[in-house]
Amino acid sequence: MDIRIEPMTREQMHEMYQDFQMDPMIFDDMELFEMAKNYVYNPEKTDMLYDMRIAEEGSHLFAVMLDDKVIGEVGLRHYSDETKECELSVHMMNDSVKGKGYGTQAEKLAIDYAFDVLGAESIFTESLIKNTRSQHIMEKMGFKYFGEEEGFKQYRLEKKDRV
Numbered sequence: 001m002d003i004r005i006e007p008m009t010r011e012q013m014h015e016m017y018q019d020f021q022m023d024p025m026i027f028d029d030m031e032l033f034e035m036a037k038n039y040v041y042n043p044e045k046t047d048m049l050y051d052m053r054i055a056e057e058g059s060h061l062f063a064v065m066l067d068d069k070v071i072g073e074v075g076l077r078h079y080s081d082e083t084k085e086c087e088l089s090v091h092m093m094n095d096s097v098k099g100k101g102y103g104t105q106a107e108k109l110a111i112d113y114a115f116d117v118l119g120a121e122s123i124f125t126e127s128l129i130k131n132t133r134s135q136h137i138m139e140k141m142g143f144k145y146f147g148e149e150e151g152f153k154q155y156r157l158e159k160k161d162r163v
């Protein structure tokens, strides 16, 4: 089944976090994951998070939609006409929607948006060294590894290399 992405509304952000589950792959320190894993939805914090994300300059936040349901979020951050680069981030809502190809599809749609709508020439992304699932997808999309910083592997996709 195909998914789509659309600019995230406040209501969609709430839908996302009402059923959100933390993922151990984004925690280097498993003690922190143990503390965070029983995530409890908080409407006020979700509103604050939405306001913060929307206010970020050069930020484009999308809801990943399967039919009429939110199943994740994908972001293109810090885009500027000077650098013509943005940063890709993605998080699916919970385990029930992971491992079904949706994350890969969402990343592809965001990459297309960055190059074809924003006019980006390159996209940066990074993931924790242990997050081999994310790295596998990035490499499939044509991202090239270029280094490590503070425990993260860093990748860049040039427009000419998009898959």
Ligand SMILES: CC(C)(COP(=O)(O)OP(=O)(O)OC[C@H]1O[C@@H](n2cnc3c(N)ncnc32)[C@H](O)[C@@H]1OP(=O)(O)O)[C@@H](O)C(=O)NCCC(=O)NCCS
Binding pocket: 023, 025, 026, 089, 090, 091, 092, 093, 097, 098, 099, 100, 101, 102, 103, 104, 105, 126, 127, 128, 131, 132, 133, 134, 136, 137, 140
């Ligand atoms: C990363 C994420 C967006 C991927 O979305 P998804 O829907 O779960 O992934 P998909 O089903 O589209 O694809 C997973 C791919 O990784 C592969 N994979 C799964 N586990 C893996 C692992 N431990 N190591 C390497 N590859 C792995 C799968 O085989 C599949 O590849 P294939 O299609 O070539 O067979 C999602 O898992 C997620 O939200 N994770 C938590 C947040 C996160 O890590 N964000 C990214 C970096 S900050």
